[in-house]
Amino acid sequence: MLQVAFIREHKDTVINRLKKRNIDASQMIEDVITLDEERRQLQTQLDNTLAESNSISKEIGLLYKSGKAAEANVLKEKTTQLKEDSKSLNEQLNAKTDALNHLLYQIPNVPHDSVPTGNSDEDNEEIYTEGDIPKLHDNALPHWELAKKYDIIDFELGTKITGAGFPVYKGKGARLQRALIAYFLDKNTAAGYTEYQLPLLVNEASGFGTGQLPDKEGQMYHVGEDNLYLIPTAEVPGTNLFRDELVSENDLPIAITGYTPCFRREAGSYGAHVRGLNRLHQFDKVEILRVEHPDRSYEALNEMVDHVKTILKELKLPYRILRLCGGDLGFTSVLTYDFEVFSTAQDRWLEISSVSNFETFQANRLKLRFKNQDGKTQLCHTLNGSSLALPRVLAGILENYQTEDGIKIPEVLIPYTGFDKI
RNA sequence: GGAGAAAUGGCAGAGUGGUCGAAUGCGGCAGUCUUGAAAACUGUUGAGGGUCACACCUCCGGGGGUUCGAAUCCCUCUUUCUCCGCCA
Structure with a gap:
């Protein structure tokens, strides 16, 4: 399958070359780019949520070590929401990735410049x-x-x-x-x-x-x-x-x-x-x-x-x-x-x-x-x-x-x- | 087919709940030395996402679960090894 980065950077070339196969891929290509942007946004959100939850976990570990169990328990409650968020973000991300891949599987390779246009x-x-x-x-x-x-x-x-x-x-x-x-x-x-x-x-x-x-x-x-x-x-x-x-x-x-x-x-x-x-x-x-x-x-x-x-x-x-x-x-x-x-x-x-x-x-x-x-x-x-x-x-x-x-x-x-x- | 053990970076191999993306060795790369090479010594060295660059996130066979936190505990699947059985 094509690389998303390549599609992003050579959008017009991809669409034009695919015309040699007698297909108009402009809609699919646009969809790929949109889905990929959405995917990356979700990824960033998820990463940030996980980063926060990771740093809290580290803090909890340190608090337990120094015997401050009560403070640790307060922090634990904070992680509940983060866990829910990351779970939901993860599901959305997976759905988005699947949709993107599903689309990518349908796009054929980009013909070489020397390939003649034609149907049969x-x-x-x-x-x-x-x-x-x-x-x-x-x-x-x-x-x-x-x-x-x-x-x-x-x-x-x-x-x-x-x-x-x-x-x-x-x-x-x-x-x-x-x-x-x-x-x-x-x-x-x-x-x-x-x-x-x-x-x-x-x-x-x-x-x-x-x-x-x-x-x-x-x-x-x-x-x-x-x-x-x-x-x-x-x-x-x-x-x-x-x-x-x-x-x-x-x-x-x-x-x-x-x-x-x-x-x-x-x-x-x-x-x-x-x-x-x-x-x-x-x-x-x-x-x-x-x-x-x-x-x-x-x-x-x-x-x-x-x-x-x-x-x-x-x-x-x-x-x-x-x-x-x-x-x-x-x-x-x-x-x-x-x-x-x-x-x-x-x-x-x-x-x-x-x-x-x-x-x-x-x-x-x-x-x-x-x-x-x-x-x-x-x-x-x-x-x-x-x-x-x-x-x-x-x-x-x-x-x-x-x-x-x-x-x-x-x-x-x-x-x-x-x-x-x- | 039955019983048991195991799966960690390019390879070998440590690591049984937090500072572990992970010791150490080999290999690779760069350098010192050498006319050159080898040896020795020094440094460096996993992949993917993300970023202008950092930060940050994910990955210890695959999937799921427990936990604030999992290479490490539990479930499940796959594969490999040992023993037994069968067999070209």
């Missing part, structure tokens, strides 16, 4: 393309047909044992998945990211820390009995590693990577665009995640983009990079680059990676800070990106690498699969 994915800005779109033979198939033809992914079996959106990978399909995971992790660790294996279920505090809670609980699977959530992305456990941490400036940057399955309810998504591997309830993803000094978080963002580029280049998949417009930008993000692979058989672009800088938006909630050279504590910047999401990369490989007599395996993956063709 049509307004995203294409900033880079690479790779040739292959010319496929006449009988080229979309990946869900290929999956059936070569018996490598079984969607019906998944539906039987769990439900739609839980595919079963078989034989060379399963092996190709494992190869991709290992390949991605190897690329990420070679680039300096430390590999982590993270819990797949998280508690409420973690969901809250990365912004899935409150409000978006409907998107996560919930284990009611233990009040745990299945992670929708490794971002949740990965970022929460640093919740309530005060790191040293020398510890920065922190760069981690992890493979996890991801679970998303995707309530309300149906239709042709969710066929096959395009949208699933359970899928695999390798994530990269960084905690950065505020001065170099954009440099880090570019490094992450370059890193993903080299992977796609090695896989020889045609892709493009988009700068997301305000309307398509995630709630917590300042600036996001989406990577899309061209699916030749479906004749459409498939999103396979999303690389974002959140600046202090997550760190503020997480209380993830570092001590700067002046000894002051300061919020870190957090960033993350997929490197990469499996199903659509798999779909891209299957569709773009198909030939009349089988699907070729990208060269860099052969050491991992142990075969060069499906």
Whole structure:
């Protein structure tokens, strides 16, 4: 969430930048400022009341010590009113703080200056393309047909044992998945990211820390009995590693990577665009995640983009990079680059990676800070990106690498699969 | 799952009703010494709110209570450790 002090000092910038998301936040921003002022007033009143009551208590202690019990008892009566006052002030303060926070949770992050204004994915800005779109033979198939033809992914079996959106990978399909995971992790660790294996279920505090809670609980699977959530992305456990941490400036940057399955309810998504591997309830993803000094978080963002580029280049998949417009930008993000692979058989672009800088938006909630050279504590910047999401990369490989007599395996993956063709 | 013990600053660890935001050690930072470093010595060093700056307020696992006053007493939750049971 945004910092109140920042809102107070940059009111107009905040309102103007939020217009990029097509929202008029002026009323909310005014309300935040008013609530915060009221909150601080109450805080001061409460502090003064407590200060008075503290000093009387000290006096009482001294009087008892010197045997003046009668005088002490007179003072005791004075504290009764103070106690009532502080109790009521405290209740008011809590109510005010809750109202302020409730409002702050509803305000999305302030988009970067370079983010284009816009409503939908049509307004995203294409900033880079690479790779040739292959010319496929006449009988080229979309990946869900290929999956059936070569018996490598079984969607019906998944539906039987769990439900739609839980595919079963078989034989060379399963092996190709494992190869991709290992390949991605190897690329990420070679680039300096430390590999982590993270819990797949998280508690409420973690969901809250990365912004899935409150409000978006409907998107996560919930284990009611233990009040745990299945992670929708490794971002949740990965970022929460640093919740309530005060790191040293020398510890920065922190760069981690992890493979996890991801679970998303995707309530309300149906239709042709969710066929096959395009949208699933359970899928695999390798994530990269960084905690950065505020001065170099954009440099880090570019490094992450370059890193993903080299992977796609090695896989020889045609892709493009988009700068997301305000309307398509995630709630917590300042600036996001989406990577899309061209699916030749479906004749459409498939999103396979999303690389974002959140600046202090997550760190503020997480209380993830570092001590700067002046000894002051300061919020870190957090960033993350997929490197990469499996199903659509798999779909891209299957569709773009198909030939009349089988699907070729990208060269860099052969050491991992142990075969060069499906 | 049963029984017992514990949770204190970046870490370790003292503190059982008032002058305790908290001894001490380690670590960090600054300095002295040194060609430089190490060692030694000296000083300094928790977080949040608030203020122009002070003052002041809050925080000793979370929440609640007793008391004029709580790190300290009571209730409750969570977590950790030890023993027993179960188990990949």
